[in-house]
Amino acid sequence: MGVEETARAWVAEHWKGVDDPAWRRSVYAAGYATPSWPAGPGALGCSRTESEAIRAVFADAGAPGACRELAPFNEDPWLNLIGGPILAFGTDDQRERVLGPLLTGEVDQGCLLYSEPGAGSDLAALQTRADLDGDEYVVNGQKVWTSGGHEASFGLLVARTDWDVPKHAGISFFVFPMHQPGVEVRPIRQITGGSRFSEVFLTNARVPAANLIGGAGNGWKVLQVALAAERRGMGELVLDSAGGPTATERRPPLFSRSDDLVAAARDAGRLDDPVVRDEIMKLHIWRLVNDWTAARAIAELRASGSSSLASLGKLANSRILHGSAALRFRLLGTRALQYDEAADPEGHQVDHDVMMAFINSIGGGSDQIQRNIISERVLGLPKGPEPDKGVPFNDVLKSDATRSLG
Amino acid sequence: MFAPLTADQQEFQALVRDFMTRKSTEAEVRRLMETEEGYDPEVWRRMAEELGLQGLVIGEEHGGQGAGWIELGVVLEEMGRVLLCAPFLSTVVLAGSAILEAGDPDAAAARLPGIARGQTIAALAFPGENGRWDAAGVTARAVRDGDGRRISGAAPATIDGHVADVFVVPARGEDGAISLFLVDRGDGVQTRPLRTLDLTRKVADVTFAGAPAQPLGEPGAGWPVLERVLALAAVGLAAEQAGGARAALEMSVAYLKERVQFGQPIGAFQALKHMAADVLVEVESASSAAAYARWAAAEAREELPAAAALAAAFCTEAFVTAAHQNIQFHGGMGFTWEVPAHLYFKRARADEILLGDAQHHRELLARRLGL
Numbered sequence: 001m002g003v004e005e006t007a008r009a010w011v012a013e014h015w016k017g018v019d020d021p022a023w024r025r026s027v028y029a030a031g032y033a034t035p036s037w038p039a040g041p042g043a044l045g046c047s048r049t050e051s052e053a054i055r056a057v058f059a060d061a062g063a064p065g066a067c068r069e070l071a072p073f074n075e076d077p078w079l080n081l082i083g084g085p086i087l088a089f090g091t092d093d094q095r096e097r098v099l100g101p102l103l104t105g106e107v108d109q110g111c112l113l114y115s116e117p118g119a120g121s122d123l124a125a126l127q128t129r130a131d132l133d134g135d136e137y138v139v140n141g142q143k144v145w146t147s148g149g150h151e152a153s154f155g156l157l158v159a160r161t162d163w164d165v166p167k168h169a170g171i172s173f174f175v176f177p178m179h180q181p182g183v184e185v186r187p188i189r190q191i192t193g194g195s196r197f198s199e200v201f202l203t204n205a206r207v208p209a210a211n212l213i214g215g216a217g218n219g220w221k222v223l224q225v226a227l228a229a230e231r232r233g234m235g236e237l238v239l240d241s242a243g244g245p246t247a248t249e250r251r252p253p254l255f256s257r258s259d260d261l262v263a264a265a266r267d268a269g270r271l272d273d274p275v276v277r278d279e280i281m282k283l284h285i286w287r288l289v290n291d292w293t294a295a296r297a298i299a300e301l302r303a304s305g306s307s308s309l310a311s312l313g314k315l316a317n318s319r320i321l322h323g324s325a326a327l328r329f330r331l332l333g334t335r336a337l338q339y340d341e342a343a344d345p346e347g348h349q350v351d352h353d354v355m356m357a358f359i360n361s362i363g364g365g366s367d368q369i370q371r372n373i374i375s376e377r378v379l380g381l382p383k384g385p386e387p388d389k390g391v392p393f394n395d396v397l398k399s400d401a402t403r404s405l406g
Numbered sequence: 407m408f409a410p411l412t413a414d415q416q417e418f419q420a421l422v423r424d425f426m427t428r429k430s431t432e433a434e435v436r437r438l439m440e441t442e443e444g445y446d447p448e449v450w451r452r453m454a455e456e457l458g459l460q461g462l463v464i465g466e467e468h469g470g471q472g473a474g475w476i477e478l479g480v481v482l483e484e485m486g487r488v489l490l491c492a493p494f495l496s497t498v499v500l501a502g503s504a505i506l507e508a509g510d511p512d513a514a515a516a517r518l519p520g521i522a523r524g525q526t527i528a529a530l531a532f533p534g535e536n537g538r539w540d541a542a543g544v545t546a547r548a549v550r551d552g553d554g555r556r557i558s559g560a561a562p563a564t565i566d567g568h569v570a571d572v573f574v575v576p577a578r579g580e581d582g583a584i585s586l587f588l589v590d591r592g593d594g595v596q597t598r599p600l601r602t603l604d605l606t607r608k609v610a611d612v613t614f615a616g617a618p619a620q621p622l623g624e625p626g627a628g629w630p631v632l633e634r635v636l637a638l639a640a641v642g643l644a645a646e647q648a649g650g651a652r653a654a655l656e657m658s659v660a661y662l663k664e665r666v667q668f669g670q671p672i673g674a675f676q677a678l679k680h681m682a683a684d685v686l687v688e689v690e691s692a693s694s695a696a697a698y699a700r701w702a703a704a705e706a707r708e709e710l711p712a713a714a715a716l717a718a719a720f721c722t723e724a725f726v727t728a729a730h731q732n733i734q735f736h737g738g739m740g741f742t743w744e745v746p747a748h749l750y751f752k753r754a755r756a757d758e759i760l761l762g763d764a765q766h767h768r769e770l771l772a773r774r775l776g777l
Contacts, residue, residue: 254698254709254716255775262777271777274769281768284775285695285720292694299410309690316687368676374686375679379659382674 073233089214111152118399171219439605454524461522479700486649493566501528508623529570531561567610604756644717692724
């Protein structure tokens with residue numbers, strides 16, 4: 001019997017129309033949670049095509065919880081973020097303990113414990129320390145820009161376990177339990193006045209040595225797998241939004257992509273102002289060419305599995321987001337002086353966008369880091385001097401390891 | 407729309423690139439730019455006979471290839487890359503499109519085979535003395551002379567006008583309506599080559615003094631045709647510009663890796679790396695704009711006017727940026743005649759105003775969006 005028939009028989013026998021923890025556990029135990037992952041807990045080691053067939057079997061029956069490795073990044077971000085590193089570097093035991101609860105639905109929320117006050121663009125300069133104590137590591141330090149820190153049951157933590165080797169070589173990667181004393185999550189108040197991110201203070205917090213993924217000192221390599229998954233996810237988001245918010249309308253994006261800016265100019269009575277028209281058209285063109293470059297990137301990715309174009313979109317987006325928000329801000333005139341969501345939601349949104357545009361130009365690698373990456377990896381330009389290269393991390397000039405923003 | 411080039415199209419692209427790289431070397435460009443004609447008739451003949459480039463979008467019934475604007479866009483990008491010195495934009499994209507778009511079977515049958523065979527060089531005598539890119543730029547006058555017409559007027563910056571055998575001339579009749587005409591080089595036609603900033607593309611001052619003319623297309627319906635021709639020309643020039651911008655960046659990157667100062671290749675300095683990364687964004691964006699525009703020209707004519715204006719506005723500035731920064735990267739060497747950076751810079755600057763500048767095209771785009 002082929003996998004598809006086997007699955008059909010299994011679903012017929014087990015699916016009672018109730019999606020509860022017991023059902024999820026049985027899907028996991030039967031290997032249908034992630035069938036095309038390498039054989040092991042929750043998986044069958046079958047091909048992607050077979051998994052797609054199994055997915056169809058479950059979908060036909062209206063049975064949820066199967067073939068989650070096929071889902072888009074956004075539907076299952078944590079499975080993607082931690083699945084890759086564990087499959088690549090983890091043990092069977094880690095697979096069972098860490099991925100099992102994610103796949104059975106006992107756990108669904110994690111957080112990222114990567115950046116630090118002293119390690120932003122230069123993440124490998126992180127100074128959170130993890131010191132072995134029996135069969136546990138004791139963790140001390142500060143992380144920043146963590147989303148969902150309060151809700152998360154686990155964090156993906158990179159911490160330094162060896163200070164006498166060059167920076168990349170002393171880093172280790174942990175799946176870290178968040179619910180414990182010694183973990184303090186404090187919201188960061190942003191320039192917008194809101195709080196989307198937190199700083200996380202780790203004071204004598206503990207993580208089992210069994211949760212070290214890939215061995216001590218291999219954390220940088222493990223992290224690259226997690227970051228690659230994150231970038232893939234971001235890429236999917238870009239692809240989803242390519243064509244822009246108006247792509248579903250009847251008018252093609254070529255005509256409609258900047259309806260928001262046109263409406264703003266019309267509302268301001270400035271649509272016949274040649275300077276405003278020129279500015280709108282510049283932004284309109286930037287938006288469209290960036291959409292089209294993204295479309296080219298998709299085509300290249302499909303054809304060859306890689307695309308140097310994919311690294312350009314985020315950088316190119318900065319001038320679009322900053323420029324669009326700034327234009328709408330100026331078009332509002334003195335109305336934009338008020339920043340009060342209740343009194344003027346639309347005006348508030350424009351002010352908010354002016355500030356939020358920095359998320360693109362700073363977050364996930366600032367524009368300047370992006371330019372370094374593009375010039376080195378795409379154009380092949382040489383690296384500049386690296387004063388910390390090959391130097392034991394203890395001897396490297398460092399920023400302060402902690403700085404509270406609360 | 408961004409179906410990647412098909413295997414056939416890619417093969418064709420490789421063929422064209424190989425031809426252009428061999429035939430339009432820097433030495434060749436420098437030789438031809440010093441000549442008055444500005445092109446190599448032997449290369450022109452081989453472009454037609456071996457690759458069929460002049461007849462690419464001309465139907466097979468007129469001796470052409472019957473291919474489309476995707477292929478033509480690919481060809482123009484390759485030509486732009488090597489600064490090919492040849493009357494291609496004028497003959498094929500400007501005048502050729504006018505004959506194709508005019509919907510005049512007799513003129514098509516009479517003129518297109520010569521263009522496709524590489525035997526006819528043609529030019530568009532537009533705009534007139536006022537240099538305007540709207541209908542007001544049509545300043546030549548057509549008067550009745552028995553059954554025929556005679557044209558008087560001037561087009562002081564006609565691309566390749568000095569070598570054209572035939573001119574497409576928009577002109578106003580006695581009633582002011584705009585019609586297109588064909589005027590053969592001969593009595594009443596005077597052309598004077600200009601000393602140009604961009605030596606790789608020649609421009610001539612063309613004067614018609616009662617020159618005998620044949621109508622091209624419907625009388626009085628010249629402006630809509632000309633507008634379409636200018637849109638197609640914008641698509642063609644954008645493709646050239648995208649290719650030129652890429653070549654300028656490639657030159658920059660090579661120099662950044664090779665030139666050493668302060669004990670390291672200058673490409674290791676972040677100030678220059680960041681400039682280069684920004685130029686790459688412009689170059690790839692220009693390729694995207696050019697690709698969209700050629701697709702619109704080939705398969706989505708309802709989007710052509712807007713897509714052409716968009717590509718013209720963007721690619722013009724991208725090429726200027728890439729060529730400008732290329733000189734800046736080269737420092738003192740970039741200011742010399744010996745280093746070819748100035749050839750790309752002059753082409754980029756001339757292109758910037760060749761069919762109207764970027765602001766003009768952005769305003770056209772705004773109108774074509776209904777604003």
